[in-house]
């Protein structure tokens with residue numbers, strides 16, 4: 001390469017690095033990703049009013065009709081406000097404190113997969129402990145977690161509808177999991193993206209035929225987490241079911257609702 005080409009490539013790379021390392025990028029991307037992942041469920045909720053097939057996918061554990069568009073609208077402004085006032089500034093401070101550098105090489109596929117799975121297992125463990133404590137300590141529940149449980153029957157956008165303290169604590173747990181494992185930035189980014197997706201799926205209110213928990217029985221999915229929103233004494237882990245099985249807090253999503261769901265599908 002000529003000096004001129006090398007110089008322009010170098011400038012381009014440092015420009016990209018500046019964007020990637022911007023303290024506001026992670027939280028802005030997290031918010032936009034959350035909205036994008038919720039969009040298909042907004043369509044499903046809107047279709048639910050007119051399409052029997054879509055209604056038959058709803059988890060029937062007392063869920064009733066899909067949430068109204070007004071509910072979505074109200075929830076959107078609440079989540080936006082929390083992101084603007086708490087998550088964005090906190091994520092910016094974390095980013096400045098960490099002052100990360102970007103490695104020149106991407107991780108191998110094997111390393112990427114191992115790190116992402118390890119992140120999920122560690123995050124799932126931290127979340128289980130924290131979530132259990134929030135339900136067992138009354139003042140902690142009132143101060144931090146109660147707001148999330150305003151949704152007796154959750155919907156996709158409600159995955160992030162929680163108090164600022166809870167959103168910040170979950171951000172810390174996610175960042176802490178990736179940091180403790182010394183993940184490559186690309187693995188960490190993929191973990192945060194999949195984490196958003198699974199949180200949305202947990203709260204979506206649908207037991208979809210192609211949902212991940214049907215493929216991987218070690219995961220609870222939306223029926224598992226919706227049972228937590230209904231009962232509040234069980235199913236504390238966010239994604240996997242092993243901790244709840246181990247500590248005796250597991251409860252199967254209500255089977256008679258499943259039977260009713262199956263009958264509806266067969267009609």
Ligand SMILES: [Zn+2]
Pocket residue numbers: 148154159203225229
């Ligand atoms: Zn929830």
Ligand SMILES: [Zn+2]
Pocket residue numbers: 131135145149228232
């Ligand atoms: Zn809870």
